[in-house]
Amino acid sequence: MLTCRRACLLVLAPVLTCPLVSAQTGYVSGNEFNPAISLILDGRYAQYHDTFELPGFQMGPESELPAEGFSLGHSELTLSANVDDQFYGSASVAIAEHDGDTEVELEEAYLETLGLGYGATVKFGRFLSSIGYLNSQHEHAWSFYDAPLIYTALFGKTLYDDGVQARWLAPTRIFLELGVEWTRGARFPGGENDGNEGKSLFIKLGDDLGTTASWQLGASAYSTRFAERSSEGHAHEEESTDSAELIMEDGDVDIVGMDAVFKWAPAGQPRHQQLVLSAEYLQRKESATSNFIEDTNSLIADYEGKQSGYYVQAVYRFHRQWQTGLRYDEVKPDNDFTELEAAGIDMEEFLEETELGSDATITRNSAMLAYSPSEFSRIRLQYNHRDWDEGRDDLWVLQYTMSLGSHGAHRY
Amino acid sequence: MxxxxxxxxxxxxxxxxxxxxxxxxxxxxxxxxxxxxxxxxxxxxxxxxxxxxxxxxxxxxxxxxxxxxxxxxxxxxxxxxxxxxxxxxxxxxxxxxxxxxxxxxxxxxxxxxxxxxxxxxxxxxxxxxxxxxxxxxxxxxxxxxxxxxxxxxxxxxxxxxxxxxxxxxxxxxxxxxxxxWESRATPLQGARVVVQHEDWIYFNDWLALNQVATIEPKPGIPPSAADQKRLLNTLYQQPPQLIMLSAYQNDKAARWLADKLQIPVVVLPFTVGADEHSATLPALFDRTLSLLLQAHAQTADH
CATH class of the missing domain: 3.40.50.1980 (Nitrogenase molybdenum iron protein domain)
Incomplete structure (x- = not known):
């Protein structure tokens, strides 16, 4: 509307021979400046046998499987708009059920500068971290219903936090972006700390290969500290461990990662046919004092953890409305515990109870088929097969994801 | 250095x-x-x-x-x-x-x-x-x-x-x-045409072509087999003279319809650079008109 008026004025003033001038006139109304509203509806039917376990990892939030049978995923409401000529703002609220409780999560609420210039942009508030490739994408934009195992293992699902992000786009013909983030660092795998211990660094490089293909490479690092981090989620399935508690104290966490994406579409037309290959590798090193308490027994140990994993996936759109994809996941823990103080519980028992001593590789294969009548709707069937040293698990999920209202552009 | x-x-x-x-x-x-x-x-x-x-x-x-x-x-x-x-x-x-x-x-x-x-x-x-x-x-x-x-x-x-x-x-x-262009296009006035997507509306408005149907049932939605049959049935009554298709569009549905109705599909450049004859803006309109006039002349012969 504003563009139109401005442009018309520009045309009208000096060029009087303007035969077709915009007919768009209107009245000023209170809702002309409403932000773009987008609502994502997500529901699924899931079938599986076993609970979700990742032996060797202390589990973060949201790492559980969807409820068996029918359930709703994240119903996500996003409002976004330019605040003025200097700022853009966006907020995403997700309503989801965890362990039978309906929770409202403010996933993102950030402001971003538009007018700094020189390729610089500053984002502040709560936002998805730009580390990795999948992390900054909203869940509904993922090609599979769930996060890769390494994301689940390291972040619970994804890393988002409160703080500031500054990024700079180099004035080069090739895409080169550098960014830093400074955040509270209090979310998993961090925890309450002296304040603002979350720091990350990322670099992204990308370009086209002719008109049919494009690529992006990224490298990132994240570090935080915590005074205390307790175990959440479902690291262990046995009811008897309810009275057991594992608390990590005075911890340091360092994560590094690399990611690569390659996209190909005949004639550069991704709408009808497109192949997307992506892979990410992430590694976490952490140290803390582990404090395990079970009834009146306890064990204090020095913890040195090293965990890593990767995924590779291929997603192919073979028809305007159909996509299929394959993903391979692998995570490997390698933790060291040195006993400092024990009372009534020995190391062996502790490692068995918490499964943190496991160094077995966990692998998962996933396949999906998705049908999208339009770009606003999708029905997806996914199969996951997971293997680890103690067993195997099969999971089927039939999911719908629908986008109502204004739907913004997706990231690359 | x-x-x-x-x-x-x-x-x-x-x-x-x-x-x-x-x-x-x-x-x-x-x-x-x-x-x-x-x-x-x-x-x-x-x-x-x-x-x-x-x-x-x-x-x-x-x-x-x-x-x-x-x-x-x-x-x-x-x-x-x-x-x-x-x-x-x-x-x-x-x-x-x-x-x-x-x-x-x-x-x-x-x-x-x-x-x-x-x-x-x-x-x-x-x-x-x-x-x-x-x-x-x-x-x-x-x-x-x-x-x-x-x-x-x-x-x-x-x-x-x-x-x-x-x-x-x-x-x-x-x-x-x-x-x-306007004088060259006089034979096209009132010609009954079918388009794939609503992307020729301004062109047809300019030269007074009579756009009788769109192959897409709704903008941006590809036609299903049922949609195509329904369209064919309505077009049988009074067949159009040609189908206008933009170079970037998928031609499957248009070819099927054209085959059933025995009318030509005219693949038009739509924008600059779609073929070697449409390298500039004037060439784009020249080429579009030539293609349409040629197809129109053929159907008029029948």
Missing amino acids: KTLTFLIALLFPVLCRAELAVFACEPEWAELTRQLGGSRVSVFAATNALQDPHHIEARPSLIARMRNADLVVCTGAELEVGWLPLLLRRSGNPKVQTNQPGHFEAAMVVERLAIPTTLDRAQGDVHAAGNPHVHLDPRRLLTIARALAQRLMELDPEGEPQYRDRVDAFASEWQRRMAE
Whole structure:
């Protein structure tokens, strides 16, 4: 509307021979400046046998499987708009059920500068971290219903936090972006700390290969500290461990990662046919004092953890409305515990109870088929097969994801 | 040393470029800007004629180009809603943001057709600001050319005399050609045509072609087998003379329908650069008219 008026004025003033001038006139109304509203509806039917376990990892939030049978995923409401000529703002609220409780999560609420210039942009508030490739994408934009195992293992699902992000786009013909983030660092795998211990660094490089293909490479690092981090989620399935508690104290966490994406579409037309290959590798090193308490027994140990994993996936759109994809996941823990103080519980028992001593590789294969009548709707069937040293698990999920209202552009 | 200079030139095009770096969303605007700006502009076209401008990905290379642009020339009217806003936000370039002088949306300076009275996604991929495919009406294109020249003068005042000369030359040449096209197109008046997507509405409005049906049941929604049968049944009563298809579109449904109705499918360039005969804006209209007249003459023979 504003563009139109401005442009018309520009045309009208000096060029009087303007035969077709915009007919768009209107009245000023209170809702002309409403932000773009987008609502994502997500529901699924899931079938599986076993609970979700990742032996060797202390589990973060949201790492559980969807409820068996029918359930709703994240119903996500996003409002976004330019605040003025200097700022853009966006907020995403997700309503989801965890362990039978309906929770409202403010996933993102950030402001971003538009007018700094020189390729610089500053984002502040709560936002998805730009580390990795999948992390900054909203869940509904993922090609599979769930996060890769390494994301689940390291972040619970994804890393988002409160703080500031500054990024700079180099004035080069090739895409080169550098960014830093400074955040509270209090979310998993961090925890309450002296304040603002979350720091990350990322670099992204990308370009086209002719008109049919494009690529992006990224490298990132994240570090935080915590005074205390307790175990959440479902690291262990046995009811008897309810009275057991594992608390990590005075911890340091360092994560590094690399990611690569390659996209190909005949004639550069991704709408009808497109192949997307992506892979990410992430590694976490952490140290803390582990404090395990079970009834009146306890064990204090020095913890040195090293965990890593990767995924590779291929997603192919073979028809305007159909996509299929394959993903391979692998995570490997390698933790060291040195006993400092024990009372009534020995190391062996502790490692068995918490499964943190496991160094077995966990692998998962996933396949999906998705049908999208339009770009606003999708029905997806996914199969996951997971293997680890103690067993195997099969999971089927039939999911719908629908986008109502204004739907913004997706990231690359 | 030579290699180093070359590397610097490659990495920092910003240091050695023309007056105005222009990012054009579609080839027609790239060509128009080149015509109006001459050597004072360096133009990058984000899409080619065989790409569907509705569905482009916000690729890293496009973000990098947007970063260095002084002016963005796009269709607007929500045509690029799936990628342009993201490019703008990630570019860190204040000059080209919406409502800045460096942001030009062509469709917004002319009257648009098919502005919906109600907005409902059940109606398909509808654009609240009306049909965005304005460049296929040369009358509107001339209005846009004048507005764009004005914008170039505003952004690059030193070049004003050059822009003025160029736009005047463009306008008089264009008006001469327009009269010629209109007289050539007289046989097409009232011709019954079917289109794939609502992207020929301005062209058909200009030359008074009678668009009797659209193959897509709703904008942006591909037809199902049932949709195609239904369309065929309605068209049997009074068959159209030809099917107009844009070069970037999938031809399957159009070929099927054409086969059943025994009418030709005319694959039209739609924009600059779709084939070797459509390298410039005048050539685009010349070529489009030739193809249509040729097909029309064939059906008239039957």
